Amino acid sequence: MASLGTIVHFSGHYHFRHRLVLSILSGKSVRIDKIRPDDKNPGLRDYEISLLRLLEKVTNGTVIEISVTGTAILLKPGIIAGGSLTHDCPLSRSIGYFLEPVVMLAPFSKKPLHLTIRGITTDDNDLSVDLIRTVTLPHLQLFGISDGLELRIKKRGSPPEGGGEVQFLCPVVKQVKTLNFVDPGKIKRIRGISHAVRVNPQFSNRMIEASRSILNRYIPDIYLYSDVYKGEESGKSPGYALSILAETTNSALYCAEATSKPGVAPEDIGLQASRALLSEIKQGGCVDRKHQTLVLLMMTLGSEDVGRCRMSAPTTRTIQFLRDVKSFFGISFRVATADPSDPDCVQLLYSCYGTGYVNANRSLA
Amino acid sequence: MDDRPHKAHRPSQSGAKAEKKAKSKGKEKQQGFNEKAFAPKSGRRADRQGRRNVERDQTRLHVPLVNRTPDDEPPPVIVAIVGPPGVGKTTLLKSLVRRYTKQTLNEAKGPITVVSGKKKRLTFVECNNDLNSMIDIGKIADLVLLMIDASFGLEMETFEFLNILQAHGFPKVIGVLTHLDLIKKAATVRATKKALKKRFWTEIYQGAKLFYLSGVLNGRYPDTEILNLSRFISVMKFRPLVFRNTHPYVLADRIEDLTPREQIRTSKGKCDRTVTLYGYVRGTNLREGTKVHIPGVADLDIKSVQLLGDPCPMPNADSERRRKLSEKKALVVHAPMSDIGGVMYDKDAVWVNVPGNFTRGNTDILQGEGEQMVMDLQDVDETLDAAVARSQIKLLGSSSKALSIGPSNQDTSLDDDDDEESSESEDGSESGSEEELDSEDEEGNSDEDGDEEDFPLGEDQLQHGENTGRMSRRTLTRSVPSLKGKEKQNVEYAESDSDLGDDDDGAWGGKRVRFDAEDELDVPSDEEELSDEDGDQDEGSAPRWKVNLSARAEAASSRKPRRKDWMKLIYSTNLSPEQVLREGAGVSEVEAVEEDEGDDEFFKIKKRATGDEETLDMSKEPLNSDDLKQWEDEEMLDSIRHLFITGSSGSGDNDHGGEEDYEEEGGDFEDLEGGSSKPAGEQPPAPVDTEEARVAALTAKKEALKRKFDEQYDDPEEGPNQDFYTAQKDEISRQLALNIAEFADIQDPAARALVEGFRPGSYVRIELESVPCELIEHFDPHYPLVLGGLLPAEERFGFLQVRLKRHRWFTKTLKTNDPLIFSMGWRRFQTIPIYSLDDHSIRMRMLKYTPEHMHCYATFYGPVTLPNTGFCAFNTLSSEKHPGFRVSATGVVLDVDKSVKIVKKIKLTGIPFKIFKNTAFVKDMFSTALEVAKFEGAHVRTVSGIRGQVKKALTRPDGAFRATFEDKVLASDIIFLRAWYSVQPRKFYNPITSLLLSNKEQWAQEHAMRLTGAVRIAQGIPTPLRADSTYKKVERPHRRFNPLIVPKKLQAALPYASKPKLVKAQKAKDGVRGTYMQRRAVVMEPEEKRAVALMQQMRALRKEKVQKRRDKKEEKREEKKKKEAKEEEKKESKDKERKKEVMKTIGMKTKRDAEKESGGSRKRRKKV
Structure with missing residues (x-):
């Protein structure tokens, strides 16, 4: 009797994560085909399979059909169940890859999520767990998701061997608040975490020093913590990284990070990170470029009111995300210049009418 | 004596008169609120009163709810008229329609929308007696007129309907009692009213409004009563209901079948239909792409939604002015399913209903406006050519005013496709009217073919949407013969025209020039920009255009910072995200256009993007070392200083400086253009701007400081005012204002619909595909047709x-x-x-x-x-x-x-077949060893309460197992295992498709799932009777228990306390010897015998004596009792008398006291 409902079609392996997330949130089935059909190793990668498994754990009643060659999948979403879960990530991607979609889903689950996830905590491709803890989660607080939202870094794990472990705790909300965030304010403080595992602990101090050499000119309120993990907690491979964030008076956050590369001195890593932060600051807006999709998603899911947010120009991910939001939720954003009177304004104002998404999974019983 | 002046009147200063006057004056003063009147007498009472007031205030508060219905133009309020058959629903509907429109309704079908006030419209729906209709109506009605037959009383349907309402968020209810004239006696009427009111109030709430309608006059209820009722309806306030405030819905007031006739004919009417439904959007914004559910039909996909002109518009200043001129046309009513109105507006056609037969020239019968319109169209005496020519001339000669008579131009153009001139003029008029509306964000965009195709279409729709409105329709009475079909053609023509524009750029340019010259509007259109860019193609067109070119180019360059329309790039192009961004990065738009035009190139880019396997789905962008290098530059580092709080505080100069830096990086395109020719007017404003900006910044700063001060020092006083409730309400109203303001500047309805959908209150036409044909075939306007958004x-x-x-x-x-x-x-x-x-x-x-x-x-x-x-x-x-x-x-x-996870209890039973000490072998509980293995360790119990555990399966009898118990079980015991068996609900979902049936109430009989018993009865199958299930008399055999025998040896060994005490009373029984006293023989002497006999006699005598004495005593006691009872009675009556007396005196006293207290006032009143 159950009809499959509407199926949304996509092709290509791009933007795999947010399409799955949108499908689960909207309840529309998604069919993705032509996943690397011409590659010498066609089909889904191991981390994508692992992500699908993670989503299967987080949800109840999700049906995932993968074609024989692995180049096409059909996902019929179930409900987001939450609860206490454990997941082991493959070493090809870091925890950030898996945690980002979960962060988007977790507030709408039936039970509060308590996810233990193991793997690489920091790498070049995805947000490190430090940034997720210090930047991504505060973004959820803009939407009224705050009590009991926590990310605990139990162990750190650098590539290639990993061995890190984090716990993600997320409460359940009925409905997210409408965002109206137009004025970013001015930067009032800079914070950062530098860590070095299985290398000389002085490395983190060297990174901090280098970073301060750039940032000190702007503001005195800079604290860059040196986070030390020892023994069992420091994972299996050596590595170090610096993640910094700048907070404005209206608590907009900009963040950047740089990770260790073979043959690069820690000072250079520190400089890289702080310069990346400066370019992020220059982009301006209320939300930094890495979190555009998260904020836009939550705006889409807001109550049936106009939500507004000022951001810099969209990234490619964001553009595709906006299109996908339209195909899943029928919501189009209004993207206009933030300040029509100012001809040089490069920032954009994203406004939309929320869908009035109510967490249907939450139980009253 | 005569000329002596009269003494002036002197009011008396004392005495009775003066007193009287003073008193009356005082009274006058007291006419307002007398504070003393309600002042508490004591402190405690004051305290209590205060608390009571606070409590009452709290009860008045409700949870603040957002009302999503716009205040300025809300959708009509749905007033449902509900009641059992024969109660007078239709009569009431007719009376109400008559009250609002002054038109008489012959037959009421479907929703009827009327204007009831300045800012209020009503949609009346009559609900029939079908439960399906009652449910649907209960979900959408804002106000229910619940009709009750007073001569009969409340009926079951009324209660059912009230329960349905309760389940779906209780809308407002007004009770209407009818048939009061059927009750003869006035006293009975009063009693009935009272009784019904009491019942009604318990059902709804104490004090719910109940109306009484007396008899019917001229097929209507008395006008005064209806007037009163309408007043009550008009002041009704509605609290938003949660479900309706989260879902869009439409009560369809009209339905049209768009399926091609041929398809219907070939499929013998059985094909799925394409259907359009019309109605006002209610609830929340209706977005395209939402799924809808039509109760009684199915879940359906919306194919398209179009905004139509309001068929029943609210009165505005203009219409009000007209109303005074001709009272008759004033009262608008919209009821397409009923017989009033007569003119219907579609997306692309106007339909005129002519009731009965119609003859032209029959002037004595008053013509409706629709008929008049058609006749006007027929009364044309010039040819089409002439009209075309005339219109052309008119357009050329006239200013913007002439442009507004679009319809005539459109009409003229349709005959002649080659007539470029007219087509141009038409297009000009279209874009002209549009440009008046368009804001500046429309201007600097549209360089792709894709949106070119999209947007002119949207404009066309807009055009027609506007034309369908009642207001603009009056201009349609042109003297050009154009019938419905022709108008349709016209639309097609307009569409093809926009298509034509794509491949023929010269035509576009020419068109636009013409428009510029005539219109003198300075706002450039999309096409203008296009022509700017590929101006080289435009060379073949008119010379006038060339004259304008340079000026326009200048104008274009003055609007230098060309913003891209991100919305268009994102939503209405098929550029890949990378391409969209690259355009933003400063690649000149001409290039972009070229890129798009070359199809092969387009594909190449896409290949490059998709073929690149290295692009991972990652959230962090890789650090670009070149990008980071720029930060080694000190100037660059300083350029963002203003973004920190330590940087120079937000002065306009610094901001400006910062943004100039951006320009330098990204805007080389602008520099190129900026060098060429800036209009002289552009440069001076810059310094003025900075000056103004400085002033503005200063004021802003002052403002901020003031606000900060206020926050710090004023808040403690304002704090208590701003309690949670008011804070919430303020927040809600602020958000609602933002909702309206945010998209207010989007003029294009298509673009507006894209971002916010269709607002509640807009009249829309919704096209649905693959609708079951039965909906059309068995359509009955008496049943409400609701589209509920999901x-x-x-x-x-x-x-x-x-x-x-x-x-x-x-x-x-x-x-x-x-x-x-x-x-x-x-x-x-x-x-x-x-x-x-x-x-x-x-x-x-x-x-x-x-x-x-x-x-x-x-x-x-x-x-x-x-x-x-x-x-x-x-x-x-x-x-x-x-x-x-x-x-x-x-x-x-x-x-x-x-x-x-639902479980039911299951008890598995078995019987022990071999019993050891505490161990028993149990069989008949399971059938295989595997099952036993599953239950290893499970708790079992005997009926007598001995607990045990399943241990292990036995090999020999299949399913038998070893179990241990806390005690030895009996062979006769039943052993059972309590377990839980999970049950799954059946996956059965049967939507009620009542609207698809010819007889809508037949659904239950035809399509509903029936109970097994019902099926058996229908099929004539007897209920199967299992022998096991029959009840038999329970025969319980008498059980004999053997006596406990303790072996002698054991007995001997036992201590005395534990020895069985087996000594019984010794009685002489047959064969068993009694005690000595029992078995000895007694032989008496004669003396002894006598003595015994004497003793016996004496005993007998004494017995009798005692008995006699006892009897006598009893008698005496009885007598005494009687006496006492009599006395008691006497005493009681005396007591009663006395009490009566006392009460009387007490009553008198209290009465006197009361009189004393109120005596003064009464006396005074008597005096006055």
């Missing part, structure tokens, strides 16, 4: 857990696995619930039947509905054969899931 979550199916209570008026209990009809959300469906109760929070335990007077859980398979949604359930919806109360249960949705 949220994304509600399209899914799953298991719903609800809290449910059987209705106390429903006579039967509800049984698990019996089908039940639910009305939940928009839907009505039949499904099979399983009832359960929470068993100590450990498990959900299945119930066979719903409990009495108690809530229980029910779980069933159905469409997902948001938790906290109310519902009501029915066993059947048909009125035949079920005279009782039909609402069988009500409740609320608690949980939605994809799986359920």
